[in-house]
Amino acid sequence: MYVVGLILAINFLNSHYQAIHTVTHKFRIHFATMKIALAQLNFLIGDFENNTLKIKNYIRKANDAQADLVVFSELCIPGYPSGDFLEFDHFIQRCQASVQSLAAECQGITAIIGCPVANPNPRGKLLFNAAIVLHDSKIHSVVHKTLLPNYDVFDEHRYFEPNTVFHTIDLPYGRLAITICEDLWSVGDHALYTLVPMGELIKQQPDIIINIAASPFHYRQSGRRREVFSRNAAKYSLPLISVNQVGGQAELLFDGESMVFDSAGRLVGELDRFHEDFKIFDTTQLREVQSKEQPSDAALIHDALVMGIRDYFSKMGFNKSILGLSGGIDSALVLALAAQALGAENVMSLLLPSEFSTQHSMDDALDMLSRLGTPHEVIEIKEPYQSFLSELTPYFSHLPFDITEENLQARIRAVTLMAFANKFGCILLNTSNKSEASVGYGTLYGDMCGGLSVLGDVYKTQVYDLANYINRNKEIIPQNIIRKPPSAELRPNQKDTDSLPEYEILDKILFEYIENSRGPDQIISMGFDYHVVLKVLRMVNINEWKRYQTPPILRVSSKAFGPGRRMPLVTKYLCQ
């Protein structure tokens, strides 16, 4: 039923597609001159009405500017990543209806849009990840993605059949080699794939390489992406145009940074980072540009997080946030980022002191609030804490104060924050950092609560870099907060280093284990202490169950906790 329904439903795509195969190479023109528009846009997954309208408007804008071609990003019709919605006929039918309505717009202009299409072969996965070429008010041709990433956050083999047939696309103004994202990454030492799509397409002598992408941000990705595109352009001696999606999709952040390279592999144009952008390039007038200075890691992460918060809220239909402000650096940083993303008036802070909270933490928190002018309330948690203790005394009285009472404080804070969030329609921002999340230094259903984790992919040492970056022009986060030793303040005189190695050491070990997938032997051989390494790796592994229940984490590194890191919950590996 499913297969048949799907194939019938988008049969129109295949009939066009097969028809076009027979006319390929008909309009061959050498030394093409083209005016190409790059539309780098932010889509909401499954919002067919608005995604289609947005694309339509940019087709018109490009047409008005007399562009020959306007290029949109990978899977722009449904938005990327659409996940298992791709398994629904109804969802694919909605995609198809959007393509139909967009085709009608393409009079006097060509558009390349990203969309899933049916696989006509009765065997294999039901869909291809496709670039659809709209021209003369109809579907001119369809190109399927060849290299399907299936690592980290990517699951494309789950939905798509890989392409095995290679054809360039002839248009009146030139011959296009259309590739989809990963298709250009089979270069150099990136040896995941046995096929090289451009190695096939180049045989048909295209005039230009087009790449449509949904390539997510991490703070080292921008440089890699430039290098890959530049190498492709130079290797095949062809200009190259890449259009990437922009915007936050829950934890996945897309930086855009669409680019144009000349046939020597020189950067000749780039679009904005972290914002929608639209630019037109004439292939006869490509001049090398001085790339904007590459921002620092902290600057990139800062901009990514601000975009991530903003888009999570706006796409969820919320504008108000709440957080617990402790006087420590993590919540201070989240407050600053949220205020920038949502506006100061939309970030409510609750100060929730217990008997173990220090006066200096309160003072520091209040100092920061007065600088930002964001709303806040101070609510002591003493009374609920005492009421729980007296409720529990009959059962616990013979037992010493332990982690139970520490967790209790953190959970009472969470209950209070969630009561505010429920009553006033806010989303609670989680303030845990990646170092804590790694080693399980946090209370489940306590400080690990929240609708969105802002810093869950930012190590503690990077938290300091970000705080300093935020203070680059004026002191927003008080120096007191940055300077004092970190503490959860859940028992008297507690310091993070009571139970954890210094963050300078901890973060390096975590980075080697998490981002670089290095095992204990390799990390120890880098000069770290044997016992510390084993202890840290053990803490990471035995706390998988806690991370299983944490909020979505804005992804800024090459390996974030969440859907990109899939570890067994129950294991004995490195747990002893």
Add this chain to the structure above:
Amino acid sequence: MYVVGLILAINFLNSHYQAIHTVTHKFRIHFATMKIALAQLNFLIGDFENNTLKIKNYIRKANDAQADLVVFSELCIPGYPSGDFLEFDHFIQRCQASVQSLAAECQGITAIIGCPVANPNPRGKLLFNAAIVLHDSKIHSVVHKTLLPNYDVFDEHRYFEPNTVFHTIDLPYGRLAITICEDLWSVGDHALYTLVPMGELIKQQPDIIINIAASPFHYRQSGRRREVFSRNAAKYSLPLISVNQVGGQAELLFDGESMVFDSAGRLVGELDRFHEDFKIFDTTQLREVQSKEQPSDAALIHDALVMGIRDYFSKMGFNKSILGLSGGIDSALVLALAAQALGAENVMSLLLPSEFSTQHSMDDALDMLSRLGTPHEVIEIKEPYQSFLSELTPYFSHLPFDITEENLQARIRAVTLMAFANKFGCILLNTSNKSEASVGYGTLYGDMCGGLSVLGDVYKTQVYDLANYINRNKEIIPQNIIRKPPSAELRPNQKDTDSLPEYEILDKILFEYIENSRGPDQIISMGFDYHVVLKVLRMVNINEWKRYQTPPILRVSSKAFGPGRRMPLVTKYLCQ
């Protein structure tokens, strides 16, 4: 570094493997007679020491019984699924060391074990999912998996390169066609794959088909599996032996049910369900057996859940559980299942009445506790509830009682349960059912808490079936609990049907949407009310953020919430 290290590390596998290719077909014997042992075992992921020891003991046991061959399950060395541990050199090296030590055991007997091995090709994924044949104290040959499942809970393209070379394995007693799990599933209308591995292997005239598997349970899987194996045996006119993993791996449950078929496709032997088992078959003495009567769905789900609880606790190193007993059917059922899995003395119930709790709920809960003889405490949540209300009054006093106060009660219960769990070293059992989880009828950080969700893949209507199944011999769950209308008891006279359709309708719509991936148009065309369908689908989609933070759910259906269902958190699809 990574690639080179890995290839050097298990180079020994490849050299053996290539050597054996040259001697294939040397010992060809027709009409083979073999004595084959099936070892259906329960492994702990990454517990190399104990997994290896267990395999070693069963090799000896088979050898003592003069078996020619002993067969273990897919990826038994590291345990399945090992997830991203497969990306660690160190983890693969541990696998390799286990294989080496097991080879030494294989004197006078052959063993087939499942293990990841390096891909010698410098392009493509780094590993193959392999069956390793140990014989004459060394690695005799290696077979790679061809069809890599990458749907639902499966991610095999993430780690493995698919096999493209087909060779049978010659041993003194016969020629084996070794396949790995999915390799036999490319039959009939299951058209996910373009290759048919047995179609290649049959050309080499094998004497028997061996299938090693890690095929997880769901309540309709058993019948499908039998049919697939039977069809393969009959189609190729060969006896077929399948060995499946057994045991719970966090949410994934493996039922074992290893089987033997004769060359007419008749079942001639089967191993136990949900338990380790070991049996020896002589291929000259295969006689059709009457398969045990197929249990009811409720019986299968019951046994799977009991195994899942038992293994989650034992593999985590815990034996004590705690749960909140409300007097409703969900928590009553979890109590009964946990008592069976862990022993009555290891299941602590807390009764946590609020002002909205009814006396009959308390009475029913106490009635059940007296039948089971499990420990319990009664703790009123009135005092903490009042203390939160008085804490919040300054901010909420002008606003009406709403979902905030309902959630507050659920969260105070969770805080109390977690305090007990922390203080006494128990794991909190979550009692939410799949109907509630689907539509978001539950409080995040309240009744949605827990280390393990027992019923998160069991619809409410199935909860009743399970309760009746548990009562089949004597009344363990009081009829009062089964008969009364469901209520969360968070405000006066509340009933589930105040905000939800009748469960009989709700569950059918949910099943079509979740298990069958049917869209609104298809579900409505089945006769369900237009508005109800759209309301239910909307509720499912807008509550993805809640499910993101729920505990691991024991998987008993073909589509459970958790890693097998990957939906965008932020979407507009079917949300209006």
